[in-house]
Amino acid sequence: GAGVSQSPSNKVTEKGKDVELRCDPISGHTALYWYRQSLGQGLEFLIYFQGNSAPDKSGLPSDRFSAERTGGSVSTLTIQRTQQEDSAVYLCASRIASGNTIYFGEGSWLTVV
Amino acid sequence: ELKVEQNPLFLSMQEGKNYTIYCNYSTTSDRLYWYRQDPGKSLESLFVLLSNGAVKQEGRLMASLDTKARLSTLHITAAVHDLSATYFCAVPLGNTDKLIFGTGTRLQVFP
Numbered sequence: 001g002a003g004v005s006q007s008p009s010n011k012v013t014e015k016g017k018d019v020e021l022r023c024d025p026i027s028g029h030t031a032l033y034w035y036r037q038s039l040g041q042g043l044e045f046l047i048y049f050q051g052n053s054a055p056d057k058s059g060l061p062s063d064r065f066s067a068e069r070t071g072g073s074v075s076t077l078t079i080q081r082t083q084q085e086d087s088a089v090y091l092c093a094s095r096i097a098s099g100n101t102i103y104f105g106e107g108s109w110l111t112v113v
Numbered sequence: 114e115l116k117v118e119q120n121p122l123f124l125s126m127q128e129g130k131n132y133t134i135y136c137n138y139s140t141t142s143d144r145l146y147w148y149r150q151d152p153g154k155s156l157e158s159l160f161v162l163l164s165n166g167a168v169k170q171e172g173r174l175m176a177s178l179d180t181k182a183r184l185s186t187l188h189i190t191a192a193v194h195d196l197s198a199t200y201f202c203a204v205p206l207g208n209t210d211k212l213i214f215g216t217g218t219r220l221q222v223f224p
Contacts, residue, residue, distance in 0.1 A: 031210060043201065043214035056211060091155060095210070100163065102146065102212070104156040 004105030006092050012111045021077045021108045023092030031095040032075050038088035082112045115140045115206050119215035126192050134218045136185040136202035145178050145185045146203040192222045
């Protein structure tokens with residue numbers, strides 16, 4: 001597609017369950033980012049992938065959070081044993097190696113009940 | 114620790130008026146990003162400012178960057194209702210691609 005695609009767009013899960021959020025970056029974009037947006041914390045960096053380099057995981061809030069990027073394209077953010085404070089919008093973004101603009105997807109709205 | 118502060122946090126302005134949103138950041142950076150977010154929507158890239166003195170304009174919006182003062186401004190000229198949204202600035206942390214976002218400025222333009 002033309003933009004960054006994320007799924008699901010909305011997810012309601014029970015506390016303690018695991019969730020997977022998917023991101024399909026713009027074709028040809030080597031850099032991929034995950035951010036989280038919540039009312040209390042604003043926009044927070046989570047993790048960054050660039051090509052074949054080791055990802056920058058410094059923003060992941062706990063070891064319940066992990067992300068992988070397969071084949072340099074699609075990425076999955078996994079949250080294990082979800083907690084209510086994980087409720088937020090999870091935004092994926094991508095950037096072409098030669099460019100500066102970072103394009104964001106529509107986000108996955110996660111609600112933990 | 115890099116801190117990015119925006120002011121004002123809320124801005125209610127009349128159509129046709131001019132106003133400026135300010136973005137201050139605490140450590141050296143030669144890049145700054147401006148984004149727009151409509152309610153329930155994602156972030157739309159407005160400007161990427163890449164050097165000291167950079168100025169970019171799109172329609173009624175003009176952004177500038179002063180890296181020495183660690184300040185960027187987003188100037189709104191003759192505001193229209195369609196500009197109502199939340200505006201974020203973001204600065205990369207050091208030489209990384211990790212963007213640190215400001216708190217956002219919620220702009221409401223009324224007739």
